Amino acid sequence: MADAQLSAAPCTPHVSPPAAPPAAPHPMANPGYGKRSAPYERPRSERDFAHLVPRDAAIAAFIDRLPDGSDISVKALAKALPYGQCAVRTTLNRLQEAGHLRRGSECVATEQVLLWVTRTFFSRTARDDAWWAAFAQGDVPREQQRPTRSRAFILLASLGRAAPTLTLSSADCVSLEPQVSEWFERGATEAELLHALTAGLPTPVHHAASLVRRRLRDKLPPERVVPVHRTVLRTLECSECRAPGTPEALLGGRCAPCRGTEPDTRFGPPGAVQAGHVRDRMSQVRAALVPRPERPSVRR
Known part of the structure; x- marks a missing residue:
């Protein structure tokens, strides 16, 4: 009888752990700045960044999925990714060398003024220096993809x-x-x-x-007028020293001094005397002159 009157110990109700807060969206850059996707991108696939090392491929895939205007600076990416700023900076330089990224500036027209804003152009498809040079001039040809059917x-x-x-x-x-x-x-x-x-x-x-x-x-429609090609004002700059330059001088996104090569400072046609050698050249010319008394007489 005594056992029958014993009551069971109260059970502690199960409490579900609090749900993790949703991840905050990636910050956007100031209006007019941040990431800009390159035109004529191919559809995403599992082999997009297979040629890169795992860390570079992971960061490139993260940047690829960010919307245009996102802040993809070193500090912003280091806060969103499990990598430090040095690792992120190294990866961005490698992505630039691989043809996925270029830094530069672009002229944006408003109703009042023309503004030069900083751009970071990203391409899912690796591009060579010739493609980026054409992109800087606003003359990028569309890549023709041959479909199975028209x-x-x-x-x-x-x-x-x-x-x-x-x-x-x-x-x-x-x-x-x-x-x-x-x-x-x-x-x-x-x-x-x-x-x-x-x-x-x-x-x-x-x-x-x-x-x-x-x-x-x-019902064949008439031929439509082709719009006039808009002139693009865009420049590229070195990823290390930020010096602007022509696309031909920024091989791999870096200028000649940052690549460790001496820039070509020669001017004029082939064989022309450069500015630093003018005095030496004049001294050679003077030394080769024959004094007047020693010149042979020429009969007229």
Whole structure:
């Protein structure tokens, strides 16, 4: 009886550990500064930074996923990553040598003035010095990627999804492909093409390929005026001494003195006397002159 009246010891209720606070977003740089992504980047893949050592690849992947305008200075990256400032600075220099990063400045036009702001340009794809030189001049060619099918063929093949009565065969897509390509060459978008081909369809559609061919011919838009190429004001600077220079002089993002090579200070055409050797050259000329009494007489 005594055992029956004993009560069980009170159980301590389970308390879940407090949830970890969400990670703070990466800080942004001052307006107009910070990271700027290079144009014409390829889609992300698992092999993007496989050619780099693990630490450099990790930091490059972190920078790649940051939005434009993020603060990617050494101090900001060291606070967000498990690496010290010296390690981050070394990695940034290696990324520059590998063609993923360049530092410089760019002219930004506002309604009142023209401002030169500091930029840190980042490219997921490794670029050579010639590409960065063209980028500094605002003349970067778009890399052509050869798709398995053209843009026109893909639109025609998927036309049946927007309008089932316009489902085309593979042979019809190949036949109509040049007409759709002409629309794209004139600046038409896929939305404009779909609207022109699917709006106001008759009921029923007896021959989809003939209807599409007729509409592509009758609704062909006029040629659009190509916008004037905008002049880009952009300079690059050395990653170590911050001295501005031409892209040809900043091989690997560093100037000649920081690379340990002497800059070429020669001026003028080949064979011209440089400024520091003018006096020596004049002394040689004077020494080679023959005194007047010793000159041979010339009969006239």
